[in-house]
Amino acid sequence: MTEAGAKKKTMALLTAALLVSCIYIFYDFLTGDSLLAYMDVGTDTYDQYLMHYQTIINHLREGSFSLWDFNNGYGINMYSLNMFDPFLMLLYACGVLFGAESIYNLLVYVHILRIVLAGLAVYGFLSCFFLSERSKLIASYIYALCGYMVVWGQHYQFGTLLVLLPLLLMMAEKALKKPRWYLGVTLMCGVCAIDALYFSYMQFIVLGVYFLLRIAWRERLFCKKGLLTLAKAYGSMLLGIGIGLINLLPSGNAILNVSGRVTAKPLTEKLLDAVGFYGMNFYRTLFKRFFSSNFEGITDYTGYSNYYESPNVFFSALFIIAAVCFLWMVLRGQLKSALVCKDASGRETYRAGGGAPFSRKQRGILLLAAAACMFVIAMPMGGLIFNGFAYPFSRHTFVCMPFFALLVAAFLQEVFENRRLCLSLFAVVSAAVLIQYLRVHVPGAEYLPRTLTLGAAGIAICLFAAVRVKNKRLQQAAAGGLLLCVAVTLCADAWYSYNERAILKKAPSEYFDELYDADVSDALAWLEETDDSFYRVEKDYTIGSRTSSLNALAQNYMPVSTYNSSLNVNLREFVKKLWPNLNIADNAHFNYANAVYDSAQASLSHVKYILSRNAALDAEGYELLKQFGDIYVYRNSGTEAFGKFYTKAVTSAEYEESADGVDREKLLTQAVICDAAGELTETDGALLQECAAQELPLEAEVNSTEQGITITLPKREGSVRLEFELYFPEDMPYVYVEYGEYYTMVRAEKEHMHVELQIPEGISTLEITCPLAYEKFATLDDIHIYETEEYDFSALSEGISFKASDKDSVVSGTAAVTEKGILLLPIAYEDGWTALVDGEEREVLQVDYGFCGVMLEPGEHEIQMVYKCPGFAAGAAGSIFFLALTAAIYTVWAVRTKRKVKKDGIVKKAEVV
Structure with a gap:
């Protein structure tokens, strides 16, 4: 069989093996009621990602898509979402064609496609080396179902990384052998950059280091030839990064200039904090994660951090054995390069391990690569570097997975082709692996460690047989048995991770009945017909979990609730x-249902309508x-228009100095908090008094008990x-304060929290409880009761009108004012907004910490707020420029190469590495 035929056969076998495995793992998702979304620790799936996808689909279907979205809290730059993942684009296309709700059923098929393509991608990377087909088959299969794909793949776009990175490395490896493949490096870098800034940053670090090590492997790095090759490699990367500027510049602005992810701590301090080691709890979890992704539970997780954000490094028991034994071979100098020769037809062939032994430099590079992987996974500094120097994190372990696959394939090459294995070391490592599996107890799932134990034993037996038997058929049987044992362990671990969970189900359909509630749709349609102004809508209940905050993205209305881990720091x-009280669960969640009685802030934010299931809403x-089925539509009489006009202001420093003794809601009806209000600023303190x-x-x-406080x-x-x-x-993370029909979650951000609650007249009892059991309950002290009044913001909107817009990137209205003052617009204060007053650009002021404001003179004014995504225009121009530059460079190179071939009459064969 030809080499091409052998590769096609292997790829077909790999695809078939992965499809059969996926049918087993996802059987209930393919044929039953299960959907690939989780209602336990994996709530980000249905609470965040699926909502994000639906707002993109809804805007595309309506023709109202823009780079600002008011359906997400106070508004969000769409570059904060993941718009360009190639697999998500399949979901977007299907959603546009068949409706946003159709994507739930498609999730599992898209994920299976990711898994298969990840296996094929890493097979392509491994095919750049002199490795046998069976070695590549087994390593590629493990890679496609590794712990990172299984666990982080549940968050959809994370699985794409395991497809893109091996393709990137494959192009790099091919380019080092045949320079025409540098174009492939450029294009793949462009694809990665357009896919996601955060992840492309990690991939480019890996690619840059990989080029260094591979060039050093084949020649002296700092000689003329080595430096020239390095320049070509990095030049091709830079061209690709330039092509991706259309995503990199806008995304970078969203993260660096607006996001709450960026802390004020100096870089030097972060680096010093990251010097050293994690705590022992991290290393206990890391050790167990090499054996399985699930030994510390899922919903009842007991390890470091949480189930997802612990280091995901499971690569089967075979990897543990291979890593120890292969590195031992490296240290002992037992490895040899492949012997490359030509057959009678002139075609290159090779004999594995038939060449010269690896040099000391090459062995050193292999050990350096292994140490780099250990540093990246196990040290805080590695986590800090790969998390953009924000703080140490473990989302980046995918960068090691292609090299894990290469190590496994190289080890199997030694076992199958050269029959080389230190049996004493192999016996010790295999025994240690089996003992570890036998020691594990997973409550309610004893089958998992038992299955993994049997699989590990089978792996050890097959490896031993492959080394000891001489019959080729028996060796092939050992290879087949090894693949089967690996499949058993990976499928068992993956099945547990996907199925032993609180899974979102098609039926019973309570969640979907609420999410796509016809009564809510009718209420929203009625509001749209009867009110053509710009307004916000909220609900006094949640759908799904208590912290679900993004339902508006699916139901298509403008709220204040949101969930965004990179939320605008000003908001x-x-x-x-x-x-x-708008905060719930953490500072990434805003949820109106947690603050129903805070009528003043809702009025300031122009929450004009409330959808409720309460026939007697008692909030002021x-x-x-109107009533639609079991949905009641309430009108907030405290707000009239989107804009509020103020003639007084206080500085943030003055407010913060007096905040504890100020009636905050009353102040918000009389003045804005602004540091650039000029002559409008009250300086004598009379307003605060x-x-x-x-x-x-x-x-x-x-009344306090061990169960709660009344x-x-x-x-x-x-x-x-x-x-x-x-x-x-x-150890108590939060409590619920329940009063009337509603509750407020109070988080333990610090040892003691100051709590403020608006209590309507009809409520006299509050219950403070926690759904989790603890030996000690929270204690309460320093109680004060303050007078309040009905805070009416409607007078601040006199003469002001804002109409609904076709696109969220433009907000237009009019304002007739008799004095100089500041027009407050409850739009997230963020780079990109331009204020036009009567067609002239005006400065956008930061008011009330998180909103936009515009200074107005007396008179009638046309107001327009226009959002232009920062970095988008420059990024688009940069991408076009670098595309043209790439085309020009590679065209010139191709023409020169063709002329040289014509002149010399031959093509010089590329050096094989």
Whole structure:
């Protein structure tokens, strides 16, 4: 059989093996009620990612797509989402054709496609080396179902990395042998850069180091030839990065200039903090993760960090044996290069291990590569570098997976082709692996360690047989048995990870009935027909988990709730300083259902309508408009228009100095907090004194038990603001404060938290509980009750009108004002917004920490806020330029090469590495 035929056969076998494995792993997803989304620790799947995909689909279907989306909280730069993943584009296309809800059923098919293509991609990379087909087949199969693909692949776009990285490395390896493949390096770098800034950054680090080591392997790195080759390699990378500027520049701006991910801590301090080691809990988890992704549980996870964000390095028991034995061969100098020769037809052939022994330099490079992988996985500094110098993290372990596959394939090459193996070391390592598997206990899933133990034993037996038997058929049987044992272990581990979970189901369909509630759709359609102004809508209930905050993306309306791990840092400050109850679970979640009674902040944010299942909503300022089935539509009488006009301002420093004694809601009706208000700024402190909080001479009764705290308020007229200090025991993460029909989650961000709650007149009892059991419960102290009033923001909108827009990137309205002042617009203060007043550009002011403001003179004005994504125009121009430059460079190179061939009459064969 020809080499090409052998490769096609191997690829077909690999594809078939992976498809059969996926049918076993995903059988219930393919034929039953299970969907590839999780309602336990994997809630990001249905709570965040699937919502993101649906807002893109909804806007595309409506023809309203823009680079700003008001359906995501106060608004978000769409470059904060993952728009360009090639596999997600399949989902977007299907969603546009068949409806956003159709993507749920397609998730598993797209994921299986990722798995198969990952196996084929790494097979292509391994085919760049002198390795046997059976070695590459087994290594590629393991790679496609490795722990990173299984665990992080559940978050969809993470699985794409295991397809792109081996393709990138394959192009690099081919380019070092045949220079025409540098074009492939450029194009693959461009694809990676367009796919995602965060992950391409990691891949480019790996590619840069790989070029260094491979050039050093084949020749002296710092000689003329080595430096020239390095220049070509890095030049091709830079061209590809330039092609990807259309994504890199806008995404970089979103992360570096707006995102809350960027901390103020100096880089030197971060580097010093990362010097040293993780705690022992990390290394215990890391050790176990080499044996399985699931030995510390999933929902009841007991290891370091959480199930997903612990280091995902499982690569089968075969990898553990291979790593130890292969590195031993390297240290002992037992490895030899392949002997390359030509057959009678002039075709190159090779004999594995038939060449010269590896030189000391080459052995040193292999050991250096192994040490680099250990550094990347096991050291905080490695995690810090690959997480963009933000903080140490373990999402980056995918960068080692292609090299794990190369190591396994090289080890199997020695076993199958050269029958070389240190049996004493092999016996010790195999025994240690089996003992570790026998020691493990997984509650409720005893089959998992038992299956992995049997698989590991089978792997050891097949490796021993491959070395000891001389009959070729028996050797082939040993290779087949080895693949089968590897498949058993990987499929068992993957099946547990995907199936032993709280899985989102097609039926019962309570979640989907609520998410695609016809009553909600009717209510939203009615609002759109009857109100043509720019307004926000919220719900006083959640769909899915208590922290679900992105339902608006599927239901297609503009809320304030959001979930975004790279949330606008200015909005975080607004919520922290002025609306703390909007936070739920962590500072990445804003959830209106956690702050239903905070009517003043809702009015400021122009939450004009509430969708409720409560027929008697008792929050201040809301009146019932209409009922659709079990959905009640309430109108917020405290807000009239999207813009609010103020003639007074206080600085942030003044406010923060007096914040503890100020009636915050009252202040928000009278002034903006702005550091650039000029003559509008109140400097004598009179306004803050006027807005001082008025404490009532009332005492609350507190009853504490080991299960919770009950607060009973005295009878009074009107609403009040209740403030108290809540002291958390060391291990308690949060509590719920339940009052009336609603609750507020209070997180233990620090040892004690200051809590402020608006309590309507009809509520006299609050229950503080925690759904988890702890030896000690939180304690409560320093209770105060303050007078409040019905805060009406509607007067601030007199003469102001903003109409709904076809695209979220343009907000237009009019304002007729009689004094100089600041027009507050509750749009996230972020680079990219331009304010036009009567057609002239004006400075966009930062007001109330997180919103946009515009200074207006007396008179009637046309207002327009226009969003132009920062970096998009420059990125698009840069991508076009580098595409043209790439085409020009490679065209010139091709023409010169063709002329040289014509002149010399021959093509010089590329050197084989």
